Amino acid sequence: MPAGNGQLISHEWQPVAEAAGATIYPLIRKIDTISSNSYIIETRDVILLIDPGGLADQAGHILQVISECRSDRDRPVFVFLTHAHIDHFVGAQDIPAFAYPESAVFSVQEAGADALEKGDGKMTQADLLGVSLVPMKAGFRLLTRQRAEFSGSPVSLSFANGAEVTVVQDQVETEPGAGLVRERISFGPASAIEVYHTPGHSPDSICIRIGGLLFIGDILFAANPGIAGLCGWSQEALVGSLAGIGSILSAGEIQTVCPGHGRVIPAGDAARVLAAVRNDALALADIAELNLERAKETAAYAEDSMDEVNEIFTIMAGRLYYVSYVMDELGEPEIAERMYSQFNGNAIDDLLEAFRDFADEHHRHEDVSIHLALKAGQVIAKLDRAFKKDELARLIDPTMVQRAGRLLSDYTTMLRGFCPPCDRARCDIIPLVSSLVTGLSVSACSDEDMMASADDDAVFLQALLARIGAPPLLAEIDLSLETGDRPVFAVVDCDHFSDLLTYILEELVGTGSGRIILAVSQEGENVIITVTGEAVQNAVAEKEKNRNFLKGLCVRAGGTLAYTKEVGLRRFVITAGRVPADTRTG
Secondary structure, eight states: OTTTTTTOOTTSOOEOOOOOEEEEEEEEOOOSHHHHHHEEEOOSSOEEOOOOOHHHHHHHHHHHHHHHHHHHHHHEEEEESSSSGGTTTGGGGGGGGGSTTTTTTEEEHHHHHHHHHHTTTTTTTTTHHTTOOOOOOOOOESSHHHHHHHSSEEEEOOTSSOOEEEEEEEEEEEEEEEEEEEEEEEEEEEEEEEEEEOOOOSSTTTEEEEEEEEEEEEEGGSSTTTTTTTTTTOOHHHHHHHHHHHHHTTTTTTOOEEEEESSOOEEHHHHHHHHHHHHHTOOOOOOBBBHHHHHHHHHHHHHHHHHHHHHHHOOOOOHHHEEEEEEHTOOOOHHHHHHHHHOOOHHHHHHHHHHHHHHHHHHHHTTOHHHHHHHHHHHHHHHHHOOOOOHHHHSSSSHHHHHHHHHHHHHHHHHTTSOOOOOEEEEEEEHHHHHHHHHHHSSSSSSHHHHHHTTTHHHHHHHHHHHHHHTTTEEEEEEEEOOOOOOOOOEEEHHHHHHHHHHHHHHHHTTTTTTTEEEEEEETEEEEEHHHHHTTTTTTTTTOOOOOHHHHHHHHHHHHEEEEETTEEEEEEEEBBOOGGGOOOO
């Protein structure tokens, strides 16, 4: 029997609510990109399989269950795909019993049927996931344009497996001026299902209603990073489909919603989730297509960024733990414990290590790029929840916390299908650079600030924590800032430009440069910012940051980056476009 909370029990037969004589055998998986959930429904007249999945073992188990059903009572088998992405069907290609229409009729919306019969690796996502696809026949085309001409009238169909099926296509109004195309499919006197065309995640996406169950494919995930923008994805269609499904649920006849991945959901919860997905989808206008090229670019960006994420979180953890240690030594164990609670270092280390292991395995097996990109997205989402930005910004260098936040949000933005954000504006480079150098050279809390706060314990404690947690990077460095005596204007994103300079200075300091020269100049139509530091031979601490990451960050800042290493010197050269003199005012 179904669980009392409306859940279905995986790998057990149970009755379908509001569908007399129908039983269901679900195969419910954890969410992944390899295979979908599968659902077997048995009635007196027919055996229905919704999404055989992407794994041959799963399809083999399904075949065994169906064979047992047919040995008790032989009935035709229809395989319905909620959409023709390979994780929902490709496992069945290795099972001969699913290969012949006399055994099982594949039932797919018209656009998906075309993709299957052409072996379309792009539309089915086979190319993106690195899977070989064999063209296959869809014996039952659903929601066709041809049947639309007979809207409201029954159409009789005969199939090679001996089934006689009646189909009635119509349109149901889901909200004023909008609706979903529907087909009511009857396999016998008491065996009818409803199929709704719900494009957006893909052109052929459908939802299937059987009694009190609604099977919705992947529409719950259609606005997620790394899924939105797949070939055939449409924001406009998705928003309309989500509204339509919401209307179906609001009618109150659906009890349980069965997604293509993950656990089944009570209808009330599903309605709230779908409303949130619709809000997310509304913000996804003009995203880039998630194709093989962008998957490779995103995966490379993930690895480049993750090295910097690892380093900046390591620095933040070290500073926070040092603050905790000092507080403990000063007899303030409660404050020390509070410091630890702001930053779950062990969890962060585990997440970063898991990503490195995943990336190593990915490269060993020459896996597809989308898996690495999605894994990075999962890790970054968890990292973003693992540290308390506002509180940390009061305890350690706030600019470091802001940099960490930008690193995480930039990747999520790219995975969503947008270019990482940049806010470029006309800026006098010299004051920007001077302010940055000053901030990295002096303590965030001066001796005067400490003295002024001595009479207020709470203010003094906050000042002390900030002073301990934010040691100035350049305090012990001989840094020369070389600029002319006239403003130098360029169009840059000030935040990303400041982050870039900070990363460069951190690298030089971290690899032993005791003297650094930072020069700003104009050369023709360009502004040149040169950062030169000593190159310490065989320095134990020397570790070059990822050049691709820095170059990408420089592009987002509004320039280009070149790096050279000479005898005794390391040099970074940032080139940005100069604002002409006649546009600097007004």
